[in-house]
Amino acid sequence: MKKWKKFSLFFILTAALTGLFTTTVSAVSPFILLGGKEGDLQPEILQRLYDNFVKDDRWKYLVEGLGRTLLITVVAMIIGTLIGFLLAIIRVAHDKNGSVPVLNVIARLYITIIRGTPVMIQLLIIYFVIFASVDIDKMLVAIIAFGLNSAAYVSETVRSGIMSIDNGQFEAAKSLGLGFPAAMIHIILPQAFKNILPALGNELIALLKETSISGYIGLMDLTRGGDYIRSVTYEAFLPLIAVALIYLVIVILLSAGVSKLEKRLKKNER
Amino acid sequence: MSDNIKNGEVLIRVENLSKSFGDNLVLDDISMEIKKGDVISVIGPSGCGKSTFIRSLNLLEEPTGGSIFFEGTDITERGVDIRQIREKIGMVFQQFNLFDNMTVKKNIMLAPVKLKLMTKEQAQTRAMELLETVGLADKADNYPSQLSGGQKQRVAIARSLAMEPDVMLFDEPTSALDPEMVGEVLNIMKDLATKGMTMVVVTHEMGFAREVSTRTIFIDGGKIQEDDVPEKVFTDPKNERLRDFLKSVL
Ligand SMILES: Nc1ncnc2c1ncn2[C@@H]1O[C@H](COP(=O)(O)OP(=O)(O)OP(=O)(O)O)[C@@H](O)[C@H]1O
Ligand SMILES: [Mg+2]
Numbered sequence: 433m434k435k436w437k438k439f440s441l442f443f444i445l446t447a448a449l450t451g452l453f454t455t456t457v458s459a460v461s462p463f464i465l466l467g468g469k470e471g472d473l474q475p476e477i478l479q480r481l482y483d484n485f486v487k488d489d490r491w492k493y494l495v496e497g498l499g500r501t502l503l504i505t506v507v508a509m510i511i512g513t514l515i516g517f518l519l520a521i522i523r524v525a526h527d528k529n530g531s532v533p534v535l536n537v538i539a540r541l542y543i544t545i546i547r548g549t550p551v552m553i554q555l556l557i558i559y560f561v562i563f564a565s566v567d568i569d570k571m572l573v574a575i576i577a578f579g580l581n582s583a584a585y586v587s588e589t590v591r592s593g594i595m596s597i598d599n600g601q602f603e604a605a606k607s608l609g610l611g612f613p614a615a616m617i618h619i620i621l622p623q624a625f626k627n628i629l630p631a632l633g634n635e636l637i638a639l640l641k642e643t644s645i646s647g648y649i650g651l652m653d654l655t656r657g658g659d660y661i662r663s664v665t666y667e668a669f670l671p672l673i674a675v676a677l678i679y680l681v682i683v684i685l686l687s688a689g690v691s692k693l694e695k696r697l698k699k700n701e702r
Numbered sequence: 703m704s705d706n707i708k709n710g711e712v713l714i715r716v717e718n719l720s721k722s723f724g725d726n727l728v729l730d731d732i733s734m735e736i737k738k739g740d741v742i743s744v745i746g747p748s749g750c751g752k753s754t755f756i757r758s759l760n761l762l763e764e765p766t767g768g769s770i771f772f773e774g775t776d777i778t779e780r781g782v783d784i785r786q787i788r789e790k791i792g793m794v795f796q797q798f799n800l801f802d803n804m805t806v807k808k809n810i811m812l813a814p815v816k817l818k819l820m821t822k823e824q825a826q827t828r829a830m831e832l833l834e835t836v837g838l839a840d841k842a843d844n845y846p847s848q849l850s851g852g853q854k855q856r857v858a859i860a861r862s863l864a865m866e867p868d869v870m871l872f873d874e875p876t877s878a879l880d881p882e883m884v885g886e887v888l889n890i891m892k893d894l895a896t897k898g899m900t901m902v903v904v905t906h907e908m909g910f911a912r913e914v915s916t917r918t919i920f921i922d923g924g925k926i927q928e929d930d931v932p933e934k935v936f937t938d939p940k941n942e943r944l945r946d947f948l949k950s951v952l
Contacts, residue, residue: 598797598799600795600797600799601799601801601802603762603795603799604793604795604799604800604801604858604861605801605813606762606785606788607760607762607788607791607792607793607862608788608789608812608813608817608861608862608865609785609786609787609788609789609813609817609865610785610812610813610816610817611785614816618801618804618812618816619801619803619812622803623802623803626803
């Protein structure tokens with residue numbers, strides 16, 4: 433029951449400690465190599481931590497950046513899930529009943545284009561081409577870009593989830609007089625969702641990390657925040673490792689959340 | 703809907719029904735009638751098109767030729783709302799096809815409630831009555847994965863009955879069951895037949911065909927080769943292929 437909780441807590445702690453250890457060691461090692469005395473050690477690392485994170489409230493770049501990163505990820509995932517399910521349902525409706533042929537072509541085209549081009553280019557096109565002449569919030573651009581991108585991947589995941597449900601479920605629904613939408617909503621999607629939950633969790637994690645390119649449109653996300661600190665302190669190691677650790681902890685928390693949800697859904701069935 | 707159709711009157715009329723999958727002509731110009739109160743067993747060698755035939759009756763298979771009239775309506779015509787027709791045609795599958803994501807009771811309640819034929823309370827009462835009839839009232843809140851094959855099939859029958867269909871189609875309802883569970887399902891079907899339900903049953907259970915059905919149809923080579931009362935079909939088979947078939951299964 434509470435095993436995963438203990439496990440993930442243990443995992444986070446290990447990760448954090450490892451991170452702290454490597455950070456300290458590497459902060460210290462050049463110093464040792466240079467033959468510094470032991471007594472100088474502490475003030476040196478403290479000074480560097482101070483310069484990178486405390487001075488001029490530099491930690492705020494990380495905290496505010498994290499806030500933006502999370503906001504983009506969450507809203508983009510919601511948009512991606514909504515559109516993704518819609519695209520998947522269109523494609524399944526076409527495959528199963530031959531209905532909505534035009535929408536199906538549009539959906540396929542959309543998925544092909546999105547999956548066939550780098551998300552970075554999509555982000556740049558949306559910002560510098562589509563919204564070139566409009567003064568639009570960069571956050572909104574990032575949310576739209578990552579949401580639309582995610583939709584294509586989610587839709588393929590959902591489609592494979594629906595296809596994995598035995599056709600007999602559909603036929604039984606049909607034989608009772610239920611239509612395609614009712615069968616989808618009450619029978620197929622609930623079962624498919626449970627099967628694809630791990631894959632959707634992976635998509636969310638991938639999305640979180642993908643948002644780290646938001647800096648290319650001048651958005652101060654977590655990555656850009658760390659990079660900014662680097663550019664003012666001329667120290668790469670501490671800010672970048674700190675950023676990496678923050679991503680890592682969030683990914684671990686997300687994984688734990690997904691597996692908890694998975695367990696709950698599984699328990700509902702029995 | 704069916705109140706104006708009396709026992710012995712035509713419920714389903716099949717006219718020149720053909721079905722092919724690509725080049726494979728499975729049903730070849732079949733015509734027949736199903737009258738109210740009929741209990742028809744459909745027999746024939748594996749792959750002869752029994753499933754295709756019975757699944758055409760509620761358009762789970764789209765015929766490639768001919769017409770099917772249900773209570774006077776040609777259901778193969780464009781513009782016919784097949785969903786409304788299907789509400790009146792129950793179907794029981796070889797693989798049960800219970801909805802795995804809901805309890806037994808919810809399985810039975812879903813269609814009547816979603817199609818607004820009953821309120822939730824009415825459907826609940828009806829579901830419990832039906833579960834009582836198939837002897838599974840104690841399983842109402844279980845999920846399908848917790849039932850044996852025979853129990854699943856009894857629930858599937860109850861689920862179909864909840865729609866109060868005018869006819870029930872069974873496609874090899876006992877073929878996926880362990881031998882010791884065949885009886886419990888056949889008994890329920892026997893009860894249904896006794897109560898006057900119109901039934902079409904694809905089956906390998908020759909005993910059931912013989913004792914319960916009022917008519918036996920033998921399909922082979924895409925055609926109905928024999929259509930008669932079971933005594934005739936089983937004791938005095940005229941058709942050569944039927945004789946061979948019976949030799950192989952009896
Ligand atoms: N969806 C399909 N696509 C292509 N061919 C099909 C399809 N369904 C059935 N067939 C073919 O149609 C023929 C009749 O199949 P059908 O399932 O109706 O036979 P059956 O009499 O029910 O056999 P069984 O006793 O094994 O259930 C077979 O040759 C089968 O391969
Ligand atoms: Mg069959």
